[in-house]
Amino acid sequence: MLSIKNLHVSVGDKPILKGINLEINAGEIHAIMGPNGSGKSTLSHILSGKSGYTVTEGSVTYQGKELLEMPPEIRAREGVFLAFQYPVEIPGVSNIYLLKAALNSIRKHHGQSEVDAMDFLTLVKGKVRLLEMDEKFLYRAVNEGFSGGEKKRNEILQMAILEPKLCILDETDSGLDIDALKIVSEGVNSLRSTDRAFVMVTHYQRLLDYIKPDYVHVLANGQIVKSGGAELALELEEKGYSWLEDNQVAA
Amino acid sequence: MTTANASRYPAEYSNSVPLLCGQSLSWLKQQRTNALLQFSEQGFPALHEEEWRYTNVSAIEKKLFSPKVNKTTGFVDVEWLKSYQLEDAWSVVLVDGHFSAELSSLEGLPNDVLVKGMADALEEIPEVLERFINQAVSVDEHSFIAFNTAWFTDGLFVHLSNKQVLERPIQVLHIATQQDVLSATRTVIILDKLTEASIIETYVGYDNAYLSSAVTEVFVGKNADLTLYKMQCESEKAYHFGGVYVKQDCHARFRHHNFAFGALLARSDIHTDLDHASECELNGLYLGVKRQHIDNHTRINHTKSHGISRELYKGVLDGRARGVFQGRVIVAKDAQKTDSQMNNRNLLLSNEAEADSKPQLEIYADDVKCGHGVTVGQLDEKSIFYLQSRCVDEETARNILTFAFANEMVDKVRIKVLHEMILDQALLRFPQEGVNKEWL
Numbered sequence: 001m002l003s004i005k006n007l008h009v010s011v012g013d014k015p016i017l018k019g020i021n022l023e024i025n026a027g028e029i030h031a032i033m034g035p036n037g038s039g040k041s042t043l044s045h046i047l048s049g050k051s052g053y054t055v056t057e058g059s060v061t062y063q064g065k066e067l068l069e070m071p072p073e074i075r076a077r078e079g080v081f082l083a084f085q086y087p088v089e090i091p092g093v094s095n096i097y098l099l100k101a102a103l104n105s106i107r108k109h110h111g112q113s114e115v116d117a118m119d120f121l122t123l124v125k126g127k128v129r130l131l132e133m134d135e136k137f138l139y140r141a142v143n144e145g146f147s148g149g150e151k152k153r154n155e156i157l158q159m160a161i162l163e164p165k166l167c168i169l170d171e172t173d174s175g176l177d178i179d180a181l182k183i184v185s186e187g188v189n190s191l192r193s194t195d196r197a198f199v200m201v202t203h204y205q206r207l208l209d210y211i212k213p214d215y216v217h218v219l220a221n222g223q224i225v226k227s228g229g230a231e232l233a234l235e236l237e238e239k240g241y242s243w244l245e246d247n248q249v250a251a
Numbered sequence: 252m253t254t255a256n257a258s259r260y261p262a263e264y265s266n267s268v269p270l271l272c273g274q275s276l277s278w279l280k281q282q283r284t285n286a287l288l289q290f291s292e293q294g295f296p297a298l299h300e301e302e303w304r305y306t307n308v309s310a311i312e313k314k315l316f317s318p319k320v321n322k323t324t325g326f327v328d329v330e331w332l333k334s335y336q337l338e339d340a341w342s343v344v345l346v347d348g349h350f351s352a353e354l355s356s357l358e359g360l361p362n363d364v365l366v367k368g369m370a371d372a373l374e375e376i377p378e379v380l381e382r383f384i385n386q387a388v389s390v391d392e393h394s395f396i397a398f399n400t401a402w403f404t405d406g407l408f409v410h411l412s413n414k415q416v417l418e419r420p421i422q423v424l425h426i427a428t429q430q431d432v433l434s435a436t437r438t439v440i441i442l443d444k445l446t447e448a449s450i451i452e453t454y455v456g457y458d459n460a461y462l463s464s465a466v467t468e469v470f471v472g473k474n475a476d477l478t479l480y481k482m483q484c485e486s487e488k489a490y491h492f493g494g495v496y497v498k499q500d501c502h503a504r505f506r507h508h509n510f511a512f513g514a515l516l517a518r519s520d521i522h523t524d525l526d527h528a529s530e531c532e533l534n535g536l537y538l539g540v541k542r543q544h545i546d547n548h549t550r551i552n553h554t555k556s557h558g559i560s561r562e563l564y565k566g567v568l569d570g571r572a573r574g575v576f577q578g579r580v581i582v583a584k585d586a587q588k589t590d591s592q593m594n595n596r597n598l599l600l601s602n603e604a605e606a607d608s609k610p611q612l613e614i615y616a617d618d619v620k621c622g623h624g625v626t627v628g629q630l631d632e633k634s635i636f637y638l639q640s641r642c643v644d645e646e647t648a649r650n651i652l653t654f655a656f657a658n659e660m661v662d663k664v665r666i667k668v669l670h671e672m673i674l675d676q677a678l679l680r681f682p683q684e685g686v687n688k689e690w691l
């Protein structure tokens with residue numbers, strides 16, 4: 001589904017990603033861990049099309065297409081979804097408006113007609129229940145005045161409604177309390193399917209207790225310095241990152 | 252002032268003076284004569300005057316707008332007029348500066364509400380008007396007040412008494428139908444104690460160059476409550492100079508919503524004097540496109556203690572438009588425990604658009620809570636990307652965010668039909684690709 005080859009990315013003349021290689025197939029769950037500032041969010045942003053970065057080398061293909069050449073909204077309509085580490089507040093635009101606009105643009109992109117108003121409400125309310133949110137959030141401005149945890153939950157609500165193919169979750173777990181983490185994880189698990197892949201950026205094992213990854217990668221200083229199975233996360237929990245970073249310097 | 256400013260308007264208008272309304276009243280005649288004299292000396296305001304430094308009115312001097320002194324109204328396109336008339340409102344129509352009884356509909360107005368054309372009121376109840384005309388504003392304020400005092404042809408008189416709480420709003424439609432016409436009106440609104448009303452001043456015109464000079468004096472009595480709306484949608488060739496001057500008695504509440512959308516050059520002054528524990532809320536939204544110049548001046552004068560004032564003006568400027576906001580808050584020595592907030596936010600959609608903002612706080616009391624803030628900026632790139640990541644294309648994202656910014660002010664309108672009309676008017680002025688009104 002997603003193939004990242006030798007990806008180098010800079011901001012200005014500062015290199016941030018320094019040769020990332022990653023293959024992600026449909027149905028898989030990949031966790032990306034790594035120290036602060038190592039480039040995890042940068043990778044998420046590059047995949048979803050944020051401007052301000054320069055790709056100096058390498059390529060990314062998504063479902064056989066050159067991902068980096070598509071504008072962000074086309075990527076989104078093609079099924080790339082980023083749950084932001086820091087969701088943006090949009091005063092004056094209600095959550096439900098955005099959901100409807102988003103869903104309709106996906107449908108239009110695939111040559112379908114606009115969603116029926118009643119079907120849409122049924123769909124949205126179902127997902128609101130799944131994530132144990134208050135319906136009032138639908139009518140509030142997007143993320144405005146939401147608590148940190150509410151914002152994260154709202155990101156997953158959007159994801160559940162838009163049903164993307166490639167779900168990138170950038171530290172969705174941080175800011176969630178223990179109960180919310182469980183609810184959100186169940187929401188994510190309910191979306192697992194053989195034609196959908198997940199990339200989960202996280203610092204904590206506890207998310208991976210709920211959503212078991214197939215692969216764990218360690219991103220340090222702009223490179224993937226180690227990949228392994230779910231057990232790698234446990235090892236990291238115990239030892240931290242320093243042994244890997246030292247390795248890298250040694251190598 | 253020197254003769255450099257002297258205007259040719261006084262000479263041009265000298266013939267029309269005897270035909271103006273209320274000329275049989277010596278007090279008014281005297282006021283008009285003094286105002287004329289003052290205007291003859293000063294001419295229109297000039298850029299070196301602090302309150303006019305961003306707004307150049309010399310174009311008015313280059314043209315010559317003439318008042319229509321005979322009352323006969325020309326042809327009025329009734330369908331067009333209807334498109335601006337609100338349902339569920341008492342409707343007053345003024346055509347080219349004259350009250351039109353035929354086009355107005357005031358049937359069923361409660362007895363405790365008096366609504367009359369100014370010319371009629373001056374004939375029927377001159378002693379009342381003598382107590383109110385030029386009492387909320389002084390001709391010394393600036394020379395447009397003198398100009399208006401000298402030449403207003405008609406206007407409106409509204410008086411609520413006996414604790415009347417008016418259920419339906421009164422809409423006052425000022426329409427300009429003729430090329431080069433001067434529509435100069437004076438409106439006096441009086442709310443006796445414990446009365447409540449909503450009044451909507453609407454300014455529209457045919458696709459002509461014309462000049463609107465509209466001065467409204469407002470007196471809000473003890474514990475009375477007035478919501479005054481101004482929807483300025485003049486023709487894009489027009490000049491609009493409007494002022495609302497308010498005196499609030501103690502515990503009086505006054506809310507003003509100022510939608511400045513039209514005209515080539517528009518200036519509005521909103522001044523209010525608060526007494527003990529009065530409250531005022533001034534809201535404004537100005538939308539400028541092409542080469543529009545839209546200037547809003549507000550003055551909130553806290554004269555006694557425990558007053559509350561809230562002000563938010565927002566501007567959206569595109570093309571080569573220029574928006575001006577000057578907001579003054581004055582807290583007198585006796586106005587302890589004043590609570591005042593003033594904010595002005597501007598959104599620039601093009602590199603050539605300009606916003607000038609000048610908030611001024613003048614505080615002479617020591618125990619007060621006063622704040623102000625100004626922002627001038629472009630659409631937030633982070634927000635645009637967020638919307639794009641949610642499938643919305645960039646152009647639509649920009650349009651949505653622009654409307655969201657403006658809509659905060661439109662949303663404060665509590666009258667449903669008016670809310671709808673203002674939203675439509677706002678949408679008209681900006682690209683609306685991808686914006687769905689029903690969802691806003």
Ligand SMILES: Nc1ncnc2c1ncn2[C@@H]1O[C@H](COP(=O)(O)OP(=O)(O)OP(=O)(O)O)[C@@H](O)[C@H]1O
Nearest residue numbers: 011016034035036037038039040041042043052085
């Ligand atoms: N626009 C930018 N300008 C300058 N430096 C940037 C910019 N964006 C990212 N960086 C830098 O790139 C590096 C990687 O940042 P990134 O946000 O990708 O880290 P991260 O791995 O997500 O960290 P965290 O775990 O703290 O979220 C950091 O050193 C950051 O300061």
Ligand SMILES: [Mg+2]
Nearest residue numbers: 040041042085
């Ligand atoms: Mg990050």
